[in-house]
Amino acid sequence: MxxxxxxxxxxxxxxxxxxxxxxxxxxxxxxxxxxxxxxxxxxxxxxxxxxxxxxxxxxxxxxxxxxxxxxxxxxxxxxxxxxxxxxIEVATAKHVEDSLKHAADILWIGARTTVNPFSVQEVADALQGVDIPVFVKNPVNPDLDLWIGAIERLQKAGIKRIAVVHRGFSNYGNTEYRNAPMWHIPIELKRRMPDMPMLCDPSHIGGRRDI
Structure with a gap:
């Protein structure tokens, strides 16, 4: 098709x-x-x-x-x-290499990778000189600076088309949500980066079809 x-x-x-x-x-x-x-x-x-x-x-x-x-x-x-x-989600330079070799349209960095600056930098280095959109999910823990830091690492690598994905944050114990949305964090990111496109990942936040 x-x-x-x-x-x-x-x-x-x-x-x-x-x-x-x-x-x-x-x-x-x-x-x-x-x-x-x-x-x-x-x-x-x-x-x-x-x-x-x-x-x-x-x-x-x-x-x-x-x-x-x-x-x-x-x-x-x-x-x-x-x-x-x-x-496709990438977390290492090899993931990036394989994804580009198979002509992936957009890459995304997952929450468990965003939380680690070394991993984000490895992905950013592998993307030097590549023109491809990249989505950055929020880190698993509620740390806005880590999220912004991941974005900045990609920007310094020359990635122009970056969007963020709000997927909620890990929490301990039984809660209404699988991952607490903590809406004030993505709202603050938008306040600091008003032109940054943002997606919401309701599956990770909700964890249940009924919500």
């Missing part, structure tokens, strides 16, 4: 403060799962971009940590079939 939605058109919607919907499985588990999901999402006519995690930073060892680079081939095929561009 001809790709009528592109990374540039998605970025233009963000820049114009229009709603952008990014959807897909938390983890890419099989080629069939990725393709079936992409086809169903494309048929709605409401989704702008496909996402799926292929490198999953788990809390404890032994849990499923993603299918790895093989998943990029599945996402490329999904794009060919549906016309939906795809975005």
């Amino acid at each position: 001809e790709q009528t939605i592109t990374a540039q058109s998605v970025w233009q919607k963000l820049a114009n403060k229009q709603p952008v919907i990014i959807s897909g499985p938390c983890s890419a588990e099989t080629e069939l799962q990725v393709l079936e999901t992409a086809i169903r999402l494309a048929k709605t006519g409401k989704v702008d971009m496909l996402r799926a995690g292929i490198w999953k930073p788990r809390t404890k060892p032994g849990n499923f940590e993603g299918v790895g680079t093989e998943g990029l081939v599945w996402l490329q095929k999904a794009r060919e079939i549906t016309g939906l561009p795809f975005t």
